[in-house]
Amino acid sequence: MQQHKKLGIAVALLPLYFIIKYLGQYPEFIETYYSNGLYPILSYCFRFSFGWLPFSFGDVFYTLSIIYLTRWFFLNFKRIYKDTKNWIIDVFAVTTIIYFTFHLFWAMNYYRKPLHENLNLKADYSTEELIETTKILIEKSNFYHLQLAPNDTSMVLFKLTKADVMSKTPTGYKVLEKTHPHLKYTPTSLKKSLLSYPLTLMGFSGYLNPLTNEAQVNACIPVYKFPTTCAHEIAHQLGYAAENEANFIGFLASVNNPDPYFKYSGYTFALRHCLGELYRRDPSLYENVSTKINPGIYKNYQEVSNFWASHKNITEPLFRETYNSYLKANNQEKGMDSYSYVVALYVNYFISKK
Structure with a gap:
């Protein structure tokens, strides 16, 4: 069941990409409902949550993520040959989550009005x-x-x-x-x-x-x-x-x-x-x-x-x-x-x- 969920998430990458590119053709929509609608709320919440910290939580998160991903690739290197299909599904599932999160939290602003x-x-x-x-x-x-x-x-x-x-x-x-x-x-x-x-x-x-x-x-x-x-x-x-x-x-x-x-x-x-x-x-x-x-x-x-x-x-x-x-x-x-x-x-x- 878990692998089926991963497959579903992995396959969602392509339609997600086209949905974002399609919405990007409507800067007025992005400007109104994302850049001046959803995004300010998200930005406020994140700044409220992490702004008080005297250090960069994001830098710590990035560093730990790089260490984790490096370790994961090292431990799962042999799966490239022995379990190729599931290895690819895992990689694309993570890519989909990152791609979705990146655009939801910030990157749709690239498509707003000039x-x-x-x-x-x-x-x-x-x-x-x-x-x-x-x-x-x-x-x-x-x-x-x-x-x-x-x-x-x-x-x-x-x-x-x-x-x-x-x-x-x-x-x-x-x-x-x-x-x-x-x-x-x-x-x-x-x-x-x-x-x-x-x-x-x-x-x-x-x-x-x-x-x-x-x-x-x-x-x-x-x-x-x-x-x-x-x-x-x-x-x-x-x-x-x-x-x-x-x-x-x-x-x-x-x-x-x-x-x-x-x-x-x-x-x-x-x-x-x-x-x-x-x-x-x-x-x-x-x-x-x-x-x-x-x-x-x-x-x-x-x-x-x-x-x-x-x-x-x-x-x-x-x-x-x-x-x-x-x-x-x-x-x-x-x-x-x-x-x-x-x-x-x-x-x-x-x-x-x-």
Whole structure:
């Protein structure tokens, strides 16, 4: 009887896949009944259940799961040849449960309406609009840089600890909540990942655990990157699965935070995206505009680049390509390149404020 149940669960994987893809064709339905219906309830319950823990329950769960699965494959290796049918059923049954749970708890958010539609923003922009936005971001970045650094050639040295940043991050969301009620963030569940060093080797600043809804931040990254990374992972928690959208919301939460270190981190974060897009469109325009940036800002950028360069290893490209494939399989056709599309949100956001 138990094996019949396993077979039923295993066989359900294929129809489950097609059901999810079918529902994914109706973003209005997902937006209404999942992203703004079921998901906020699930997210609240998970954050209430695990947010109070001083450590990442999800990291512990992942570690124990990897150990268990490794042990299971080792103990059941001979079954591949001796009991092939039941071995395959066991594997597919577990895969079905994980696939169903993953989409139920979080991943259906990949199929929701694009953020620019909810914010009534355009999805495209001209080079002239990009230049205008980049100049605004340069002005803002230079202003906060000079508030925090002794001169325009010095990098900003954060006086906040990483723990300070994590405790202050929800404040930006409290400000946003006044104009965007759907960004209400309570209770909190923001943790330093216990797996921070492995995340560093894989090239990731953080991640959201979809099974416990804990926002995980890589504790190894420079503190300068902490405000936007924490805010980015919270955006994922609130149901914004697309990386470009989480980047934009992370930017908004950072620049709306009253702390100047957050504002500096947020504006320079957006500025770097816009500079990259401007260079891609017209290197000569990039050279002209970028000369207006305080040299000290480039030193903060270099700090981050040096950090990642110092941890470069042969496995990083493999993990990044795996994640790239994961994004493409979850309704992000551009994969990791979709990060650049956040520029459209920045540009049209600033245009709308004129």
